[in-house]
Amino acid sequence: MTGETARREAAEQLALTLVGAGMQRMGARALAAFLFSDKESLTAGDLADELGVSAGSVSGAVKMVAQMGLIERIYVAGSRREHFRMRDNAWTTLYSRQHTVVDEILVAVQNGVEVVGSGPAFERLAYMRDFYTFLLDEAPMLVERFEQQRRDGSRP
Amino acid sequence: MTGETARREAAEQLALTLVGAGMQRMGARALAAFLFSDKESLTAGDLADELGVSAGSVSGAVKMVAQMGLIERIYVAGSRREHFRMRDNAWTTLYSRQHTVVDEILVAVQNGVEVVGSGPAFERLAYMRDFYTFLLDEAPMLVERFEQQRRDGSRP
DNA sequence: GCGAATGTTCAGAAATTTCTGAAGACAGGG
DNA sequence: CCCTGTCTTCAGAAATTTCTGAACATTCGC
Numbered sequence: 001m002t003g004e005t006a007r008r009e010a011a012e013q014l015a016l017t018l019v020g021a022g023m024q025r026m027g028a029r030a031l032a033a034f035l036f037s038d039k040e041s042l043t044a045g046d047l048a049d050e051l052g053v054s055a056g057s058v059s060g061a062v063k064m065v066a067q068m069g070l071i072e073r074i075y076v077a078g079s080r081r082e083h084f085r086m087r088d089n090a091w092t093t094l095y096s097r098q099h100t101v102v103d104e105i106l107v108a109v110q111n112g113v114e115v116v117g118s119g120p121a122f123e124r125l126a127y128m129r130d131f132y133t134f135l136l137d138e139a140p141m142l143v144e145r146f147e148q149q150r151r152d153g154s155r156p
Numbered sequence: 157m158t159g160e161t162a163r164r165e166a167a168e169q170l171a172l173t174l175v176g177a178g179m180q181r182m183g184a185r186a187l188a189a190f191l192f193s194d195k196e197s198l199t200a201g202d203l204a205d206e207l208g209v210s211a212g213s214v215s216g217a218v219k220m221v222a223q224m225g226l227i228e229r230i231y232v233a234g235s236r237r238e239h240f241r242m243r244d245n246a247w248t249t250l251y252s253r254q255h256t257v258v259d260e261i262l263v264a265v266q267n268g269v270e271v272v273g274s275g276p277a278f279e280r281l282a283y284m285r286d287f288y289t290f291l292l293d294e295a296p297m298l299v300e301r302f303e304q305q306r307r308d309g310s311r312p
Numbered sequence: 313g314c315g316a317a318t319g320t321t322c323a324g325a326a327a328t329t330t331c332t333g334a335a336g337a338c339a340g341g342g
Numbered sequence: 343c344c345c346t347g348t349c350t351t352c353a354g355a356a357a358t359t360t361c362t363g364a365a366c367a368t369t370c371g372c
Contacts, residue, residue, distance in 0.1 A: 010271045014264040021257045022178030025360070035284070036268060038275040044319070054362050059320055080370065081318065086280060091287045101177045108170040112192060115166045119194040124242060128191070131247045134302045142298070146290045181330070200349070210332050215350055236340070237348065 008050075011036040026053065026061040027068075034071055034086045041074055041083035069093040092143045099139060102132055164206075167192040182209065182217040183224075190227055190242045197230055197239035225249040248299045255295060258288055 011032040018028035033050050034042060042050075047058045062084060065071050070090040076083045087093065109132070112125045167188040174184035189206050190198060198206075203214045218240060221227050226246045232239045243249065265288070268281045 006271045007277075010264070010268040014261070014268060017257075017260045017264045021261060035280050036272060036277050038272070038277050040276070055319075056321080056363070057361055060361085063320090091284050095287075095291070101173075104173045105170070105177060108166070108173045112163075112166040112170060115162045116192060116194075120196075121163075121192050121194050124191050128247050130306070131251075131302060134305070135251070135298070138298055138301075142291070142294055145294075146287060149290070150286070211349075212333070212351080213331055216331085219350090236346095 007036055024061075024064065026051075026057050027064040030058070030061040031065050031070060034065075034084070041076065041085040043079075043081040043083055045081065068097060092146070095143060096139065099136055102136055106132055106136070163192055180217075180220065182207075182213050183220045186214070186217040187221050187226060190221075190240070197232065197241040199235075199237040199239055201237065224253060248302070251299060252295065255292055258292055262288055262292070 012029070014035070015025075015028040015032040018031065019025050023031075029051050030047055033047055037050075039046070044055065044058045044062060047062070048055055051058070062071070066073070066084070070087060070093065071084045072087050074083050074085055106129060109125055109129045113122065113129060116122050116125065168185070170191070171181075171184040171188040174187065175181050179187075185207050186203055189203055193206075195202070200211065200214045200218060203218070204211055207214070218227070222229070222240070226243060226249065227240045228243050230239050230241055262285060265281055265285045269278065269285060272278050272281065
């Protein structure tokens with residue numbers, strides 16, 4: 001049977017793997033709740049109920065996930081609460097976001113390249129810099145290609 | 157002044173950004189030590205000195221970084237200690253490694269796709285699955301292309 | 313403006329992660 | 343075999359992260 005329980009379990013399971021990938025617990029749980037919900041949007045109260053946590057925790061989690069660009073606030077007429085929903089391009093956004101992390105690493109590596117004299121360390125650092133620079137350059141094209149392919153594929 | 161101090165500071169700085177990217181502290185510090193060293197190899201003792209931590213911590217850190225495939229044990233004649241050095245393809249390896257994480261996420265997502273009936277949640281989960289599947293497929297080609305480009309470039 | 317509903321912040325509690333130090337395991341030389 | 347130097351394991355200490363609950367802020371309808 002494909003009940004609410006199975007859905008929740010699947011959501012929690014996904015949240016766990018996201019935590020394993022480095023995401024914070026509550027943010028991951030909130031994100032999974034959005035992913036698995038069939039409602040158009042969720043309020044903070046919905047999330048608190050669904051996840052069984054305090055309003056404070058929800059506030060923090062929503063803030064984080066919103067900052068990652070994965071969900072957005074929407075205005076719902078006649079409702080005083082704030083509604084959130086997943087953004088359409090959440091996953092490509094998330095992928096692109098990782099680049100800010102890589103950027104920071106590159107800055108540190110570049111600094112290293114400048115500090116060490118020529119030698120094995122220099123070679124290693126330069127290689128690392130080149131590889132990550134390459135990835136950074138290529139990533140947008142990858143995303144572009146995915147979207148292209150998706151457009152083509154959905155009209156067979 | 158390109159002294160030892162500047163080198164260490166640069167190494168610690170890189171370690172910090174790696175921690176920011178989700179790596180564990182001691183593992184990141186050990187990795188940075190390898191990156192920035194001009195020695196052919198480092199022993200656990202070298203690392204303990206360099207990082208100012210206990211043998212136990214070094215043991216754990218080395219184990220982790222080795223498991224990630226970034227360093228390897230090497231045999232040094234006449235030395236009873238275990239020597240480690242960075243692997244040549246450390247960065248491309250690390251990049252590929254992230255796929256195991258993505259794989260786990262995909263398993264959870266696939267499970268979700270099967271559990272939810274058709275509806276918004278299904279659409280979202282299917283999209284996520286497709287995107288990450290695409291990335292997983294494309295990644296090896298990216299690495300390949302980088303290596304190709306590097307070979308060509310280094311013979312101008 | 314007032315009141316009610318909702319959202320945010322923050323100090324401290326709780327849980328988790330990380331590090332250490334000491335004990336034990338292991339390998340090689342004598 | 344034992345001894346020495348080296349590495350690993352692990353229980354507990356220390357540090358860090360995460361969650362809560364209550365006080366405060368904000369918004370909207372009236």
